[in-house]
Structures are given as structure tokens and as C-alpha cells.
Amino acid sequence: MTENTTTVQSKKAPATAEKPQKFGTFHGVFRPTLLTIIGVMLYLREGWLVGNAGLFGAVLVIITAFFITGTTALSISSITSNTRVGAGGVFSLVSQSLGLEVGGAIGIPLYLAQGLSAAMYIHGFVEGWHFLFPEHAVYQQYIILGVFFAAFLLVFISTKLAFKVQLLVMLLIIGALLSMYAGAQETVRHSPQVWGGFEDASFWGLFAVFFPAATGIMVGASMSGSLENPKRSIPLGTMGAWLTSLIIYLLAAIYYSMVADPETLRNVRTIGIEQSKWPLLVTLGLICSCFTATLSSLAAAPRVLQALAEHKIVPLHQTLKTVKKGEPHSAMIFTGAMALIAALAGDLNTIARLLTMFFLLTYLTINVVLFIEQSLNLISFRPEFKIPRLVPIMGSLSCLTAIIIISPLTGTISICLIVGIYIYLDRKRLETPWETVHSGLLVSIANWAAKKVCITQNQTPKRSWKPDIMVPVENDSFFEGQFRLLKSLCHPQGSIQAVGLTYDQTEGSLKNLNHLIKDMQKENIFASTATMSAQNYEVAIKAAVSVMKGSFFHPNTIFETVDYRSQEELQGLINVARDNSMGAILLARHATSGLGREKTINLWVRDQSPHWELDMASVNLDYAILLSYQLQKNWNADVRLLCVVEKEENKKLATEFLKSLMDVTRMSSNIKIHVNHGNFLEYLSIAPRADLNIFGVSNEVNRESMLKLMNTSRSSCLFVMDSGNESALA
DSSP: HHHHHHHHHHHHHHHHHHHOOOOOOOIIIHHHHHHHHHHHHHTTTTHHHHHHHHHHHHHHHHHHHHHHHHHHHHHHHHHHSSSSSTTHHHHHHHHHHHHHHHHHHHHHHHEEEHHHHHHHHHHEEEEEHHHHHHGGGGGGGHHHHHHHHHHHHHHHHHHHHHHHHHHHHHHHHHHHHHHHHHHHHHOOOOOSSSSSOOOOHHHHHHHHGGGGGGOOHHHHHHGGGGSSSSSHHHHHHHHHHHHHHHHHHHHHHHHHHSSHHHHHHHHHHEEEEHHHSSSSHHHHHHHHHHHHHHHHHHHHHHHHHHHHHHHHOOHHHHHHHHTTTTHHHHHHHHHHHHHHHHHHOOOOHHHHHHHHHHHHHHHHHHHHHHHHHHHOOOTTOOOOSSOOHHHHHHHHHHHHHHHHHHHHHHHHHHHHHHHHHHHHHHHTTOOOOOOOHHHHHHHHHHHHHHHHHHHHTTTTTTOOOOOEEEEESSHHHHHHHHHHHHHHHHTTEEEEEEEEEESSSOGGGTTTTTHHHHHHTTTTTTTEEEEEEEHHHHHHHHHHHHHHHHHHOOOOOEEEEEEEHHHHHHHHHHHHHTTTTEEEEEEEOTTTTTTTSSEEEEEEOOOOOTTOOOOOOTTTHHHHHHHHHHHHHHOOOEEEEEEEEEEEHHHHHHHHHHHHHHTTOOOOOOOEEEESOHHHHHHHHHOOOEEEEEEESSSOOHHHHHHHHHHHHHHHEEEEEEEOOOOOOO
């Protein structure tokens, strides 16, 4: 045995000896985030932005874009400091908070945004290449294909390559910026145009093109698993890169406003390169940054797609979730095909506008997630990086405003698409492998509602009343026998609370009760169970009602059968119900007919002669009417309203009373009214037969009379007592 153990340990040793490389704040977050933000837009579109909007307008566009990404960066930092980020980056964050349905609904736009970013960077590379080789402009499609396949093959072979060359690219970018500002010292300075004419696009049109420049803040979250201290590195690195890039873009706006006039800025997209001291250095910085950004996009997007496929969120998930040697090759091929088609079919501005919408939707969701987490005030939400609640609120509102203003139609379609994806995923009933704040959200709402109920507990909630039935159970076969009827009495909004009663400290006869409750829950009925030990039945009923009355969602009805209870037990149950303002339902089930076909119901109204005023409280009819409505709906049954009067001259008054009753209680218009005179029991024996008869019951019960009514009617009977809290008029 010892020898085998030693062998196993020796085999595991090499695997544990080689630990994966971990990055710090600078190399793992700051540098990749900064390189993603500082890129194609800085060199090729910021001059165009200044030429259209003027210096002040361009600064306003830049600040608006960075305000949205800044609030989102703070939200991401706060969320990641409270949880571990799994595969898929932000998709993992949203899914762990709000479930796979919401995560998938926003994960798909996130994947599209990251995948299509590769197409935008390819076009940035092509424009830089054209500056070096103007004669190659006629070969643009071939250049796009060449850049794409070079980047795709490198990523397909090794995704670590992008990180290995990032330091060189960062040095080139620093050199490019220095070259641009050095060139500004030698260029004839122009007086900056404060506010532009917006010739090529409106303010929000310019924003839609420029906004991808400010994205890239999610790189840190995606790198969480490769960081030495993600809870510290992500906030510091992300916000540091965000602030640094904001300063660079603002200084660049001043630079562009001084090196050329507005018309030149609008028409010459490479003005930043031409006016620099060393144009080749700036061009190399542009080309290299675009190429490495393409590598990063083609490496990151497939991992989001693979994570989506892993949880069966996207079609072809069996193929897309496959991983070979740690690389999601199937997802890479699909993403590469999408990026190539977009690069060949679109241009930089069109792709940028599309990316803007996808990124805004993603950022909106991130801010909403944090706001929900903060609002729940759950003890599990303890982020090390805390931010005020105003931050995600402002972030959410700014994202939503930008989506609607940029393009109301596109924004509405995009939001509807996300909602549609959510509905589709919700119907798929995905299995979430982790706990989400869904339950916390529901608990918080229930807690708030319960407190409101306590504040207004003296007011009877007649309009929101529903049957919440407590069922005493001495053996599970009894509960199983009443399963269908109880479901029909409660569906869809009521509840069942089964109380297992034991008298000898044994629960053998209740061993299947939990399974029956789970079966009822599968039928979309809120059902629960508890077990109580007592000396006898009446003591157990009193104790159960007393305990449950202290809960927020306590039962309002006691259900019992007449057949297996004595006169004393039934009277005791009625007394407990009356003393606790609860209703009572007593079932006398016919031994042979049972509940028949569950298609017809007779609702009996007692003789009110000679006073036929419509006073519901005096006739004990509210609960009986409400139950007849429940059964009519759930059984799809026909209901009759019957009454027997002693004298024939009272038939007209009784008929008018029943018609008025139908009207004020909004009973179905196809209910048939039967009024007869004579002896009640004699008419009961010849009355139209029903699968179930419903009678009112007073505070004094008579077991023998109930059984007699059951036998005379030749069908099962429900005897119902009002609690005083329900109302058929509400």
C-alpha cells in the first residue's frame, strides 16, 4: 500500500512543480488594458473627430465616452473584488450574479463585440499600411486577407504570443506619441476651432464612431485567473490605464486642433502620421498596435463563445465547447470566419458604430448587476473595492441614454434582441452550476413585502386573498389521495402546507410525504411540509396553527376529511379555525363515485326567506363561491347555482337573489340557476347530479348530517366555512 502511494506522489510531482505564470498589476492589467484603448482611433479617427466637432466638441465626446467606460470600470473593479471570475470574463461575472439566462443574453452581444473588434483593428492596420505603400490601395481585399490569416494562424498556434510582444508594442506606442508631439513643435500652429460644424456626422454620430476608442476596460477582468492578486490588480490597473488613456486622448485632441485646419482634419485621416517628426515610427506604432489588438480579439472572443457553449447557451454547443490542448479551436474557427466576413464587407466607421451598440449594452448590464448587488445589502456582497451606489446608477443611465440617442430604432431592436435571448434561455431551463443573487433578490423583495404587510396588518387584503391551505397528515397515503383536489383548489396562486402529525414519536407513515410535496412543486404549486408531534389530533392542530400563525405567509384555511374524523375532532377543528380567523374545508368523499369526471359542480345556497338582502357576511357564501370559481377554472367544469325554498311564493325572490349574486360576484354568465320549493333532502335526491356539491357550514358541525348529504346526493361534498377575510365581491 505504501509503495503504491509513493508511486502516485511521484507521478504528480512534476505537475505541481511547474506553476502557471502569474502577472502583477502592470504586466497583467495596466499594460494590456492601455494597449487595447490606445490604438486605431487615436491615430486615424481623433483628427477627423476634432475636424468635425472642434476642440471643445471633441473633448466633450471624449469625456462622454470615458465617463461611460469609467463608471463601468469602477463597477467591474468592485464586482471582481467580491468574486472569482471564471471562463468568459464579464459573461462569468453577470452569470454568477443574475444567472445564466441574463449572462447569456448579454454574453452573446459581448462575444460579438469582441469578435468584430478584430475586423475594426484589421481595417486600422490596412489604413496604416496604405500610408506606407499608397500603391497597394488597389489590393485592399488581399491585404485584409493577409493580415487576417497571419493573425488567425498565430492565435490558432499559440495565444500567448500577443502577450510576449506587448512590451515591444508599448515601446513603439510611446515612441509614436513622442514623435507626434515632437512634430507639433515644428509645425505651423493653427488656431483651434472651439466648436465645429459637424459636417460629416452629428455629435452622437461622432460618438458612435469614436466610442470603441474608450473600450478595453474589461481586459483586467478577463485576466483574473492569471493575476497574482486580482482583487488589488484589477481596480488599480484598470483605473490607472483608463486615466492614462483619457489624458492621452485629451492631449491628442489639443494636438490635432493645432496641427491642421478643420477641413484637412476631416479629409486626411492620417494627419497625425504626416505631421509627426518621424512618420515611420508612428506608422509602425499604429500597425503593430492594430495587429496585436487583432491577436487579442481573436484570442479573447473564442473563449467567451466556448464559455457560452459550455453552458449550452448557443447553438452547436457540442462542437463549440470542445477544447484541444487548452485551446477552443472550434470557437476560434467560427469567430475567425465572422471577423473575416465583417472585415471584407464593412469599413472602419461602420464596424465601429456596430461595436458601440454592443459595448454599450454590455456596460449597461454590468452597471445594473452592481446596482442590484448593492441594493440587496446581502452579507455575501463584501467587495474590497467599494464604490458609491451613485456610480452604477450614473453608468446605467448614461449607457441607456447613449443607446437611445445614437439610434432609437437600433437601440430598441438591440434591447428587444437581448430580451428575446433571455426569454429563449429562460424557457430552456439551463442548469446554473453556481449560486446567483436571483434567490437573494427574491428574498429581498419578499422581505420588503412582508414588512409592508406587517405595517398594514390591520387591513384585510381581500383583493389579494388566495387559498393557503394547511393539511393535517397522519399518513402519506391520505395526502396522496387528496393530491388532485388540493391542486385544483390552489392553482395557480395558492399554496399547500402539509403538517405531518405524529403521536408516538415515529414517522414511518410519513416517509413519502416529502416526495409528494416535491411532486406538487413540479405541478407549479407552492408546497411545503413540516412534522409535529403531539398527544392527540386536536392538540396537534392547535399547536400547528399557533406556530404557523407567527409566520409572514401563514395558512388561512384548514382542510380535512369528514370520513376519518369523529364529531369531536371535526368540531375542535372548526373551533380552532374560527378562533384564528381561518376558513375551513371539510371533504366528504363518496366511496364509489369519488370526484367523478371533475366536470360538474353544484353550489348550494340556503333558504334566506323572507329576507333576501344581498348580505354576503350573513350567508357564509364568500369562500364557497371563490372555491367554485377555482374548480370551474381548473376543471373546466360547469357550475350550477341551486336553492330550495319552503314556500313556492319565495321562488321568485330566491331567483332574483341568485341572479344578483352572480352579477356582483362576477360569476360566469353560463352558470345555470335552479330554484325549487319543498323539502331540501327530497330535492337533493332528485337534483341534477354533480361530481362535487359545495355547501356552507356553520360554527356548529354535524358529522352525521354531512354524511347524509353525501349519500343523498350520491356524490362527494365540500363543506366550507368562511374566515371573514375573503370576499367574493373583491
